[in-house]
Amino acid sequence: MMRRTTLLTGCTALALCLGATACGGGPVSAGGGDKALSGQTVTVAGVWSGSEQKNFQKVLDAFTEKTGAKTQFVSTGDNVSTVVGSKIEGGNAPDVVMVPQVGVLQQFAKKGWLKPLSPTARQTIDAGYAPVWKKYGSVDGTLYGLYFKAAHKSTVWYSPDALTQAGVKPPKTYDELLKAGHTVSDSGLAAFAVAGQDGWTLTDWFENIYLSQAGPEKYDALAAHKLQWTDPSVVKALTTLGKLFKDKQLIAGGQKGALNTDFPGSVEKVFGPKPEAGMVYEGDFVAGVAHDQYGKTIGKDADFFPFPAVGGGTAPVVSGGDAAVVLKDGKNAKAGMKLLEYLATPEAAAVWAKAGGFLSPNKKLNLSAYGDDVTRATAKSLVGAGDSVRFDMSDQAPAAFGGTKGAGEWKLLQDFLRDPSDPKGTAARLEAAAAKAYQG
Numbered sequence: 001m002m003r004r005t006t007l008l009t010g011c012t013a014l015a016l017c018l019g020a021t022a023c024g025g026g027p028v029s030a031g032g033g034d035k036a037l038s039g040q041t042v043t044v045a046g047v048w049s050g051s052e053q054k055n056f057q058k059v060l061d062a063f064t065e066k067t068g069a070k071t072q073f074v075s076t077g078d079n080v081s082t083v084v085g086s087k088i089e090g091g092n093a094p095d096v097v098m099v100p101q102v103g104v105l106q107q108f109a110k111k112g113w114l115k116p117l118s119p120t121a122r123q124t125i126d127a128g129y130a131p132v133w134k135k136y137g138s139v140d141g142t143l144y145g146l147y148f149k150a151a152h153k154s155t156v157w158y159s160p161d162a163l164t165q166a167g168v169k170p171p172k173t174y175d176e177l178l179k180a181g182h183t184v185s186d187s188g189l190a191a192f193a194v195a196g197q198d199g200w201t202l203t204d205w206f207e208n209i210y211l212s213q214a215g216p217e218k219y220d221a222l223a224a225h226k227l228q229w230t231d232p233s234v235v236k237a238l239t240t241l242g243k244l245f246k247d248k249q250l251i252a253g254g255q256k257g258a259l260n261t262d263f264p265g266s267v268e269k270v271f272g273p274k275p276e277a278g279m280v281y282e283g284d285f286v287a288g289v290a291h292d293q294y295g296k297t298i299g300k301d302a303d304f305f306p307f308p309a310v311g312g313g314t315a316p317v318v319s320g321g322d323a324a325v326v327l328k329d330g331k332n333a334k335a336g337m338k339l340l341e342y343l344a345t346p347e348a349a350a351v352w353a354k355a356g357g358f359l360s361p362n363k364k365l366n367l368s369a370y371g372d373d374v375t376r377a378t379a380k381s382l383v384g385a386g387d388s389v390r391f392d393m394s395d396q397a398p399a400a401f402g403g404t405k406g407a408g409e410w411k412l413l414q415d416f417l418r419d420p421s422d423p424k425g426t427a428a429r430l431e432a433a434a435a436k437a438y439q440g
Contacts, residue, residue, distance in 0.1 A: 035068030045074045046098030051292040055355040081399040093329035095336030098322045101395040109139035115326040124344040128364040132387045145323030151283040152378040153318040154307035162278035170305030184278040191250040193269035193277040196258035199410020203394040210237040212313035223393040229431035242420035252277040288357015320392045401437035
């Protein structure tokens with residue numbers, strides 16, 4: 001469902017960027033307003049479903065209005081790499097894929113599946129994006145991917161009513177977070193809804209803790225597998241995460257309940273009609289679900305605090321993104337490239353920004369396009385961080401390790417949630433899986 005990721009290293013990232021300005025930008029032509037692509041259909045594949053798919057369709061409809069091209073969206077589920085690979089082999093390749101992981105984009109490029117971005121797309125990206133976004137969209141110096149949607153993944157979402165009732169204020173440290181959680185659970189609600197059925201949410205928990213506790217240099221080394229998962233810093237982060245996982249008072253339904261809860265279900269447990277928990281950790285896209293599915297007013301009925309600092313480290317800011325790429329084997333790759341040229345514009349980003357549950361790394365998008373102050377603050381933080389943005393660790397890994405349901409890091413962290421008693425053993429299993437995937 002809603003995947004991931006980028007890191008802004010430092011607790012000042014949110015505040016720092018409050019001074020950043022976002023400028024409005026004029027639309028860039030995506031094939032002209034003369035319906036130049038009439039009669040053509042662009043097929044787009046991506047992981048989105050539910051409200052995300054519905055809101056992305058609004059962007060595709062705006063592209064149709066502008067160019068005359070029809071669009072067809074195919075939801076791949078989490079295993080985008082496998083689904084797209086089989087479609088290419090079957091001679092049924094989509095034209096454009098929204099890729100949720102850097103590792104998958106690199107894999108696709110190395111297999112020779114991708115078309116380099118057109119000069120028009122590159123020019124628009126140069127004007128609107130910090131260079132780091134080009135870096136994550138490039139392989140061996142060639143730009144293949146446009147980061148259309150980003151995620152701010154260091155946000156802990158909560159019900160203001162639940163925290164007020166418990167007499168709890170947003171915590172500044174991880175220890176305070178656990179303490180606040182116990183106070184919330186004493187008042188009758190579980191502290192956290194944890195989406196353990198979706199392994200990617202568990203990688204996000206780990207990454208925030210690891211970045212804050214071990215620091216950005218070790219984070220980068222582990223992301224590149226230059227540091228082994230058996231390193232003491234990994235065992236320490238797992239031990240810290242295990243404190244939460246093994247505390248039945250803190251997790252709605254305990255470990256078993258968490259393992260049977262998917263991401264949308266975790267949001268429902270906090271913001272749905274029958275609340276079971278006071279808080280849910282995940283990215284800014286929680287707001288989209290809370291608003292679209294449960295009618296919550298963001299900033300009033302649903303709010304967030306930054307993921308707190310761990311063990312004396314700096315508070316982490318993790319983000320991620322979905323990159324649009326064009327497949328060479330698509331039946332209509334030329335029109336697919338026109339779609340990418342459109343997606344690179346602030347005009348396209350504004351369509352989803354208005355609908356909610358969306359952040360754009362495009363600094364040309366005027367912040368007034370977002371529908372509420374909370375989203376404006378997170379967008380400002382993302383854009384203001386500029387080149388200090390780094391991607392979520394599991395998204396940088398080969399898909400076999402960091403992006404496949406029931407395998408690699410996703411499965412091993414689910415096993416750890418089930419039984420957090422042996423952080424050292426889990427670290428060894430993670431290293432064995434990583435070593436195999438990075439060699440492949």
